[in-house]
Amino acid sequence: MIHQYKLGGYNIVLDICSGSIHVVDDVTYDLIGMFEANSREEAVKNLMDKYSGTEMGTKENIDECYDLILELKDNGKLFTEDNYKPMAGELKAKTSGIVKALCLHIAHTCNLNCEYCFASQGKYHGDRSLMSFEVGKRALDFLVENSGSRHNLEVDFFGGEPLMNFDVVKDLVKYARSIEKEHNKNFRFTLTTNGVLVDDDVIEFANKEMSNVVLSLDGRKEIHDRYRVDYAGNGSWEKIVPKFQKFVEARGNKNYYMRGTFTHANPDFVEDIKTMLDLGFTELSMEPVVCPDGDPSQLTEEDLPIVLEQYEKLAELMIERDKEGKPFTFYHYMIDLKGGPCIYKRISGCGSGTEYMAVTPWGDLYPCHQFVGDSKFCLGNIYEGVTNKEIQDEFACCNVYAHEECHDCWARLYCSGGCAANAYHSTGSVRGVYKYGCELFKKRMECAIMVAINREFGE
Amino acid sequence: MEHIKTVETRNLCESAKNGGCGECQTSCQSACKTSCGIANQQCENNNK
Numbered sequence: 001m002i003h004q005y006k007l008g009g010y011n012i013v014l015d016i017c018s019g020s021i022h023v024v025d026d027v028t029y030d031l032i033g034m035f036e037a038n039s040r041e042e043a044v045k046n047l048m049d050k051y052s053g054t055e056m057g058t059k060e061n062i063d064e065c066y067d068l069i070l071e072l073k074d075n076g077k078l079f080t081e082d083n084y085k086p087m088a089g090e091l092k093a094k095t096s097g098i099v100k101a102l103c104l105h106i107a108h109t110c111n112l113n114c115e116y117c118f119a120s121q122g123k124y125h126g127d128r129s130l131m132s133f134e135v136g137k138r139a140l141d142f143l144v145e146n147s148g149s150r151h152n153l154e155v156d157f158f159g160g161e162p163l164m165n166f167d168v169v170k171d172l173v174k175y176a177r178s179i180e181k182e183h184n185k186n187f188r189f190t191l192t193t194n195g196v197l198v199d200d201d202v203i204e205f206a207n208k209e210m211s212n213v214v215l216s217l218d219g220r221k222e223i224h225d226r227y228r229v230d231y232a233g234n235g236s237w238e239k240i241v242p243k244f245q246k247f248v249e250a251r252g253n254k255n256y257y258m259r260g261t262f263t264h265a266n267p268d269f270v271e272d273i274k275t276m277l278d279l280g281f282t283e284l285s286m287e288p289v290v291c292p293d294g295d296p297s298q299l300t301e302e303d304l305p306i307v308l309e310q311y312e313k314l315a316e317l318m319i320e321r322d323k324e325g326k327p328f329t330f331y332h333y334m335i336d337l338k339g340g341p342c343i344y345k346r347i348s349g350c351g352s353g354t355e356y357m358a359v360t361p362w363g364d365l366y367p368c369h370q371f372v373g374d375s376k377f378c379l380g381n382i383y384e385g386v387t388n389k390e391i392q393d394e395f396a397c398c399n400v401y402a403h404e405e406c407h408d409c410w411a412r413l414y415c416s417g418g419c420a421a422n423a424y425h426s427t428g429s430v431r432g433v434y435k436y437g438c439e440l441f442k443k444r445m446e447c448a449i450m451v452a453i454n455r456e457f458g459e
Numbered sequence: 460m461e462h463i464k465t466v467e468t469r470n471l472c473e474s475a476k477n478g479g480c481g482e483c484q485t486s487c488q489s490a491c492k493t494s495c496g497i498a499n500q501q502c503e504n505n506n507k
Contacts, residue, residue, distance in 0.1 A: 019471040023464045065462050076472060077465065084475075091479045101485040118493065152482055152503065158492075192492070214492075259491070290493045331491055334499035337468045341497050342478030342504065346471065356485040369492065413471065414498040419487065422494065437494060445498060456466055 002079060003410035004032060007450045008315065014449070015072075016410050017080040021337065022072070023453055027056045028065040036079070040066060084347050088399040091344040092354055096396070099146040101154035101351070103358040103369045104139055104172070106131045107165040111196050112236055114227045116263055116297040118290045122160030124360075124373035130165045131361040135382070136172040139359045142382040144183050156190045158358075158369055163197035173209045190214060192259075194228070195240030195247075203247050212255040215244050219260050219272020219286070226265055227297070245280060256283050257331055263289040263297035267306040270313045277321075277328060285331035288440060290370070290422065299436065308443045315447035319454050333448040349402070349417040353379065353395025367395050370421030395420060398430050405433045411442045469502075480504045 001016040011029040013022040034043040051057030072078035108129040110122030188211040218224040225235025262269035353367030371377040380387035400417040422434035482503040
């Protein structure tokens with residue numbers, strides 16, 4: 001299968017199943033498009049007509065292009081077939097029972113009252129609650145006990161607002177560090193915060209212990225303050241921006257993301273990206289809102305073309321900034337073409353419910369943070385392990401080939417079937433697909449690959 | 460321009476040989492948390 005598109009002045013051809021990417025001239029681009037449905041004679045004649053009177057339109061030139069296409073095909077770099085389906089369940093079967101990442105819901109409470117919060121202001125549709133050290137410690141033990149030979153273990157401190165339970169965060173990190181050597185493990189911690197409680201103590205601790213910090217900022221002040229308000233209704237932008245700037249400056253070269261959410265109120269989110277850049281941040285993520293159907297913040301069909309255009313503008317902005325020597329990172333445009341994921345990873349789907357689980361403040365296990373609060377998805381708990389095998393099996397079988405809509409989608413080996421929670425919330429099944437999200441994802445991939453090509457071949 | 464310029468990419472067919480170690484990051488863990496993709500992830504296989 002191939003996918004071809006024109007963007008940023010490039011004619012781009014993706015050979016989906018080999019992972020090959022080609023930049024081609026106009027004639028070759030057209031020939032590739034005609035290759036499977038036409039004979040050589042038909043294709044050559046057609047293009048001689050189309051390009052007649054130009055240098056490109058000679059039979060010799062078109063034949064030369066055709067021969068190059070044949071050569072790529074013979075070398076397994078064009079029109080490669082998808083022979084991966086039998087391998088789809090292998091990785092999850094091989095790693096069955098192994099858990100390598102936990103999202104610790106350290107605080108089901110929040111000091112902001114953001115209307116668009118997928119976690120219902122941090123409470124996940126339940127009561128306010130903080131995780132105790134004992135529950136957190138048991139969760140870390142559960143992770144170590146169930147991680148098999150995995151060396152790298154990921155733990156996210158998530159909420160709600162995790163800094164509302166910061167002492168427990170510190171104690172859990174200390175505990176994890178005390179056991180990692182004897183078990184030959186390496187804990188990688190992440191903290192996601194709204195910034196309200198960031199102070200020197202938090203900065204020092206997080207910059208020492210957190211592999212990554214995710215800092216919530218929606219960009220422009222008026223956009224941020226529309227949703228990200230305290231319980232008195234006051235915007236939080238003025239309060240948190242200086243804290244985040246100090247945090248990031250002190251962080252040096254360690255990873256961080258400024259993570260924004262865009263909604264129906266700001267489908268023109270590139271303006272928010274520019275605000276983040278103006279504030280001195282360079283590691284950026286901007287996510288489409290996840291909210292119940294009919295919510296006022298929900299992105300609409302009318303927003304879709306605007307958002308798609310914004311992704312292209314974002315790619316142009318990245319190229320401009322590259323030229324100016326002021327590059328920045330956009331999470332969804334990060335793509336490592338030479339060293340990205342292997343084919344097993346690409347077809348296995350998201351690890352939610354199998355290698356990745358969320359832990360509630362009282363120790364229940366869920367397939368991921370987005371299922372917390374929906375009790376039918378409760379997998380078990382950190383004391384007895386996974387007891388709801390039926391639900392776990394549903395997630396274990398959830399690979400890229402389990403989604404019917406993905407079979408003929410060119411982006412399937414870049415997204416691996418997408419987010420199970422998005423699929424469930426939009427279709428009622430984790431084997432469905434969130435079509436709106438697919439449109440955004442495909443555009444992001446086209447843009448990400450174009451930016452990568454420009455970094456390789458651009459002037 | 461040349462008719463075809465090929466970008467250097469990881470050969471996915473070849474990656475089946477030593478792939479599947481499972482050391483890489485879980486899909487949306489540690490970053491976006493609301494939309495999943497795997498294209499932006501790093502391979503962490505030390506034996507590839």
